[in-house]
Amino acid sequence: MFQFPNNLYTDIRIEDVFETKIHFALGSLEESKIRKYRAAFIRVFDGNRWYYASVSDEDNIQNEIDRLALMAEANSSINENPIVRKFEVNTGKYLSFADKNVSDISKDEKTNLLKSLFPVITASETIKMWHAEYLDSRKVTEFYSSKGAKLVFDTQKAGFAVTLTFSEGDKKLAEKFQRGSSFYDKLLNQENYLKEYIDKCEHFLRHSKPVEPGKYTVILSPIAAGVFAHESFGHKSEADFMVGDETMKKEWAIGNRVGSDILCIMDTGKEFGSGFVPFDDEGTQATATYLIKNGILAGRLHSASTAASLEEGITGNARAMNYTYEPIVRMTTTYILPGDKTKEELFAEVKDGLFVETISHGSGMSTFTIAPTLAYKIKDGKIAEPVNISVIMGSVFETLSLIDGLSDQLELITSVRGGCGKGEQFPLPVGFGGPYVRVKSINVQ
Amino acid sequence: MIREKYVQILKETTVSIVNSKIESIRLKDDSKTSLRLYKEGVIGVVGAIGKYKESELEAQAREALNMNIEYPCQPSCNQSEAVDKRTDFLMPEALLKEAEEFIYELAEAQPDYIFSGKIMLQETGAKISNDVSLDLEYHDRTLVLEILYKERSSANIIDGVFEYSGRKYDRKLVLEEANHLLHAYKNKVDLPQSGIYPVVFAEYRTPVKKLYTDLNGQLFASGASLFSDQLNKQVFSKDFTLYQSLNPEDVYNIPFFDAEGITNADYRIPLIDEGVIKYPYTDKRTAYKYNIKATGSSAAAYDSVPTLDLLNFKIKESEKTLKELLGGEMGIMVLIASGGDFTPNGDYGSPVQLAMLFDGERFIGRLPEIQISSNVYEMYGSGFRGICSDAVLPISNTKFAVMDMKVSTT
Numbered sequence: 001m002f003q004f005p006n007n008l009y010t011d012i013r014i015e016d017v018f019e020t021k022i023h024f025a026l027g028s029l030e031e032s033k034i035r036k037y038r039a040a041f042i043r044v045f046d047g048n049r050w051y052y053a054s055v056s057d058e059d060n061i062q063n064e065i066d067r068l069a070l071m072a073e074a075n076s077s078i079n080e081n082p083i084v085r086k087f088e089v090n091t092g093k094y095l096s097f098a099d100k101n102v103s104d105i106s107k108d109e110k111t112n113l114l115k116s117l118f119p120v121i122t123a124s125e126t127i128k129m130w131h132a133e134y135l136d137s138r139k140v141t142e143f144y145s146s147k148g149a150k151l152v153f154d155t156q157k158a159g160f161a162v163t164l165t166f167s168e169g170d171k172k173l174a175e176k177f178q179r180g181s182s183f184y185d186k187l188l189n190q191e192n193y194l195k196e197y198i199d200k201c202e203h204f205l206r207h208s209k210p211v212e213p214g215k216y217t218v219i220l221s222p223i224a225a226g227v228f229a230h231e232s233f234g235h236k237s238e239a240d241f242m243v244g245d246e247t248m249k250k251e252w253a254i255g256n257r258v259g260s261d262i263l264c265i266m267d268t269g270k271e272f273g274s275g276f277v278p279f280d281d282e283g284t285q286a287t288a289t290y291l292i293k294n295g296i297l298a299g300r301l302h303s304a305s306t307a308a309s310l311e312e313g314i315t316g317n318a319r320a321m322n323y324t325y326e327p328i329v330r331m332t333t334t335y336i337l338p339g340d341k342t343k344e345e346l347f348a349e350v351k352d353g354l355f356v357e358t359i360s361h362g363s364g365m366s367t368f369t370i371a372p373t374l375a376y377k378i379k380d381g382k383i384a385e386p387v388n389i390s391v392i393m394g395s396v397f398e399t400l401s402l403i404d405g406l407s408d409q410l411e412l413i414t415s416v417r418g419g420c421g422k423g424e425q426f427p428l429p430v431g432f433g434g435p436y437v438r439v440k441s442i443n444v445q
Numbered sequence: 446m447i448r449e450k451y452v453q454i455l456k457e458t459t460v461s462i463v464n465s466k467i468e469s470i471r472l473k474d475d476s477k478t479s480l481r482l483y484k485e486g487v488i489g490v491v492g493a494i495g496k497y498k499e500s501e502l503e504a505q506a507r508e509a510l511n512m513n514i515e516y517p518c519q520p521s522c523n524q525s526e527a528v529d530k531r532t533d534f535l536m537p538e539a540l541l542k543e544a545e546e547f548i549y550e551l552a553e554a555q556p557d558y559i560f561s562g563k564i565m566l567q568e569t570g571a572k573i574s575n576d577v578s579l580d581l582e583y584h585d586r587t588l589v590l591e592i593l594y595k596e597r598s599s600a601n602i603i604d605g606v607f608e609y610s611g612r613k614y615d616r617k618l619v620l621e622e623a624n625h626l627l628h629a630y631k632n633k634v635d636l637p638q639s640g641i642y643p644v645v646f647a648e649y650r651t652p653v654k655k656l657y658t659d660l661n662g663q664l665f666a667s668g669a670s671l672f673s674d675q676l677n678k679q680v681f682s683k684d685f686t687l688y689q690s691l692n693p694e695d696v697y698n699i700p701f702f703d704a705e706g707i708t709n710a711d712y713r714i715p716l717i718d719e720g721v722i723k724y725p726y727t728d729k730r731t732a733y734k735y736n737i738k739a740t741g742s743s744a745a746a747y748d749s750v751p752t753l754d755l756l757n758f759k760i761k762e763s764e765k766t767l768k769e770l771l772g773g774e775m776g777i778m779v780l781i782a783s784g785g786d787f788t789p790n791g792d793y794g795s796p797v798q799l800a801m802l803f804d805g806e807r808f809i810g811r812l813p814e815i816q817i818s819s820n821v822y823e824m825y826g827s828g829f830r831g832i833c834s835d836a837v838l839p840i841s842n843t844k845f846a847v848m849d850m851k852v853s854t855t
Contacts, residue, residue, distance in 0.1 A: 021749075025663065030730075031750050032512045037494050050461075050469035056495030071470070128669035165669035172671055172789040174658075210792065241602035244464030245559055251600040324473055326461075360786065366601050367796050367814055369784025390794035390818070391785055423591070424563065445794035445818060 002062060004146035005069035007076050009045040009084045011145040012061060013281055014038060015323045018103040022111050022134040027118055032107065039323040041281075046072035047081045054324040079147075086304035086314055087147055088284050094153040095140070096278065097182070102136040102158050105184055110134050113187060114160060120194045121162065126202050129165040134158075135416055136184070137429075141281070149283040157274050157429060158184045159416030162194065166205045173205045175358065175373055180414030182272040204374055208386035211375070211444055217353035218392060218442040219346060219378065222411035224356045224370055226432030229265050229336045230420070231364030232396045233258075237267070237291045237299075238317070238329040238422075239306035249310070256297045259400035264337040265292040267301060269316050273414035275333030275431030277319060282327050286316040291334075292400075303329050321425040330422060333431030339406025343436050346405045348381035354444060355383055356392065369393045390445045405438035447520050448503075449575035451479040451704065453747060456568040458537040460544040462592070465552040465560045470541055477747030481520075482506045488516035492748025514750055518729040518739075521706030522577035528701055530693050531568065531586040535614050540566050547616055551592070554620065555627050562592040562606075571700040581708070583700035585693070588614050594627060605630060605780060605799050609841055610697055618840035625839070629801055629808035636777075636812055639853040643830060644817055645767070645776040645803055646846045650758075651795070655787040655821040656687060657755045660716055662727035662742075666735035671791055671821075672722055681720040681825040686761035688713040689726050689740055696757045704751040705729050707741030713759070714740050720826075728753040762844055763831030768805030770830045770847040777812065777852060778803040778845075791821035806837060819850040 004010045016038045023031040037056070042064050044051040051068040055061055078084055114132045121130050136158035143151040159180030166173040177197045179187050220228055235241075242248040269277040269286030278286050282304055290298040302310070303318035306329055318327035347355070357374040370392050377384040394402075412433035419427030457473040475494070480502045482489045489509030491502055535543060544564045551560060567589060572582040590609040595601060607623045646652055659670040666673075672680065691701045692712035701712045705728060716724050727735075728743030731753050744754035763770065778801040785795020795817055802809040819828060828849035836842045 023752075026667070029512070029514050030752060032514060033490070033509075033748055035492075035748055039494065049467060052469060052471035054473055054475070056475065068472075129664050129667040165664060165667075167669045167673075170790070172669065174789070210788070210790075236602055240463070245595070245597070247598055247600060248602070324475065326469065326471060361784070363784035365603070365781075365783065365798050367784075367798055369796055371784065371786035388788045388790070388792075390788050390792055391796070393784065393796050393816075445816065 002065060002144060005044070005065065007074035007078055008069055008072050009078050009081070009146055010065060011043050011143065011149070011282065012040055012065070013323070014040045014058070014142040016140040017137070019137045020102065020107060020110060020134065022107065022114060024114060024132045026130060027122070032111065034107065041320065041323045041326065042068060043326065044068040044072050045078070045084065047075040047078050048073065050326070052326050082308035083305050084147070086308050087145065087149070087282060088314070089145070089148045090279060090283055090285060091150045094278050097138060097154050097156040100183055102138050102156060102184055110136070117162060117191060117194055120191050120198065121164070124198050124202065126166045126168050126205060127164050127198070128167045131163040132160065133417070134160045143279065143283045145283060151279060151283055153278045155276055156182050157414060158187060159414060160187060161416045164198070164201065166201055168205055171205050173201055175201050178416045180274060180416040182276055182414070200374065204386040208388050211354070211387040211389050213445050215441045216444050217350050218439050218444070219350065219353065219355045220437045220439070221357045222433050222435060223413050224359050224372070225336050225434035225437040226334070226413055227359055227362040228368060228370060228437070229434060230331060230334050230430065230432045231362040232368040233265055233291060233400065234267065234331045234334040235364060237301050238331070239300045239302050239310055240329045243306055243309045252297065252300070254297055254299065257295055258297045258397060259292055259295040260403045261295045262339055262406055263292055263295050263400060263403050264290065265334065266290055266337060267317070267331050267334045269332035271333045271412060271431060273333060273412055273431040274419070274429035275331070277316070277332050280316045280318045280327065281320045282318045284314050284316040284318065286332065289315045301329050301331065303327060319428060321428050325425050328422065328425065330428055331420060331430050333412060335410065335412060335432060336406065336434035336437055338408050338410045338435035341405055341407055343407045343409070346407050346436050346438055347378060347383065349405065350378045350438070351380055353378040354387065364396060366396060367393055368396050368399065392442050392444050394442050399439055399442065402440040403437060404440050407436035410435055446482055446484040447576050449481040449483065449520055449573065449579070451481065451573045451745065452571070453477045454570035457565060458540050459563055459565045460541055461563055462544070462548055463561050465548060467541070467545055467548065478502070479745065479747045480506045482510055483516060483520050484510055486515060486517045487513050488750055490748060490750050492746070494747070516730065516750070518733050520575055520577060521579045522575070523579070524708065525578070525580040526708070527582040528693060529584040530612060531584050532612060534612065535566060535588055537566055540564065543616070547619070550616070550620055551623060554624055557597055557631070558594045558627060559597055560592055560594055565589040567698055569698040573702060573706045579706050581700070581702045581706055583702070585698045587612055587697045590619065592623070611840070611842065612697070615840060621839040622841060626808060630811050632810035634802050634810035634812060636815060636852065636854055640851070641849050642852045643771055643774055643776045643847050644850040644852065645778045647778070647780070647843050651782060651785065652793070652824060652846070652848070653758055655791055655793070657758060660725045662725040662731040662735065662737065662753055665725035666731070666737060670725070671789070675722050677721060677723070679720050680722055680822070681717060682827070682829045683719045684763060684831050685717060685720050685825045685829050686715055687717040688715050688759045688761065689742055690757050690759040695759045699757060703728070703741040703756060704743045704745035705741070707739060709741055716740070726755065760832045760846060762834050764834055765831055766805070766835045767833035767837050767845055767847070770833055771805045775809070776803045776805065776847065777815070778808065779817070782817070787821060793820060793824065794818040813854060816853050817850045819848070824848050824850065
């Protein structure tokens, strides 16, 4: 099919993409489109450097391979290179969505899904501005390598997001109701949930008061806990930050204690949702990787390059945002594993604290942050009055060691819009989640 | 029926650095074409990546008209202008060698650090033209450096980022600027005490976030913005003027026209003029719907209908130098402040992961992690000192914003 140059490693990733976007603002149709394209990313490696190019014209792939090969230096022992040795040689077709393909559902049906939500939204007098957006994507990836990989696999997600801006007098609130899944039929019949959510937002709008800044026991909802796991620890598990860094190798030695005994964090590309990637973008099959097990550092995320550098196993975490980018180490679906308390028990043990239910964003370096939207006081074990919080933050490692309670149900979230950013590659679809997570002390502003 | 074509071109050469060495080179040559048809108040849009057949694209655009996406506005017309900011300061063929020599010299000068990141030469082009004599074209070429640094002894995944972007390049000056920062980073200093300090922002997109969310034309005109009832009122300091700006001197690689072909005088329009809110930013459809001024703030993917989006804000510079704005006080220069946000009523809080004590001319040393807080009305009201008139760094043309904020240790 392709003429791979001698004495070099070469791989080609061809992406066949189908996407739908339907957007209403205040009930008026703003956008309704289907995007389809095939395009490719080519990598050539000479054992010293990588040479990359993207092409939108499939007929030009061979020319680009040849052009990159001219830039590289022939290496007769390329197949003995530690990185090249790490590459899996997978073959076959792995199509999970061939018979549940979002491209088989008409745009009218998707439009009507959004329209079914409109009466619930327009019934609220406090919603002054709203957008409703349906998005889906199915990508069939073909992967070929000079080592012999010949692979076809697919990923898919569908979802809708309703962005709501509430206003009553001087009180304002911006919130979002969204549902996402790998399967379209999971999005149906959400009107009652939306109504409940709008009622909750209106109560928050009318009764929320600024929080008194300070340190609180905080319970994070599954979505907040998932973002916390992703931002606070997930990024630090991406092994590209450790390459050639002796200090990091010591600090991040497998077996080091990094959190409380009850804490386990997992990353897996095997779960359906926005982090489902049965193979990564260099042809490695997905794995489930414990990042933390019972508070102990248990693993990290790798591409072939980082796995070779650190002499560890590949994990299927080399991912690219689209056909114009090279794969780099990224998360897939990252979550905190559930514990042994019921949700009610978790709350009942808090005399005076805060509950973060929804968030607008999070970040994590040595300090993590989460910007809550809907948040509440906890008084005597019960959720009480709503509070406005700018941001909660803390030292990542201190906070991981302060987790003292986990509920017993796991909830995974498929993001509809946005995703994870790393360097220039944003947004990459990822999944995240967890149980309800209690932290003994978090700084609240 | 009016036919309009919008073409966007990106040619990019990117060198990646890992562990202070060149790891890869990536070549991009991407063109995207949007074809729009306007007919009887509706718009049909289709797009293509790379090569396409004109007749097929037009047939698809005609079909897209059947979706009845309302567009009750006139396409821009009767204007022809071309701006080309490209110079040959560095050519793509020379980038790899230059990057090798740059990173070698930086690593030699700073052996205590590990460097990673990207050096990117970007050439962009945009052209919009239609049947009613609109013909606007823009070209630009810039160098972008994003170098992550980390002390070898540090347990952080990164300690900071050195960034430069511009239409000129001088290795000696870039290294001088990077070395200045990296030397200061090693000098740990304490925050004298919690209190109100002049806080200096090199990049003020985060602290103006409340302005760009709440000056959004749809939010503003629908009554959902914090500022909805404050049009033409003195809300902020008289020293505070905020432009929506596509002036090529204010922004790189973004054309001087928006996705609907609107241009403004001097490519800028004041949304807030001397503290008075004058306009929310709008695209044509928002302006039409609410009968307000179209400020030319639309964006469009290659296959999308143009929609309201924030393009670029610029705060008007004062006549004072940075040292004069600090008035003899030590400033706190914010280099990384990730994760902060505003509450709906405008209160602002953010951790500052990396800040330097700064005397108006030089970085003095690295502060511990701190928190900053204020309120949007104070940040751009009584606490607003201004944007400096001078560029104090060796090569970057950064004009720093200074505002008094509450600062505390974590």
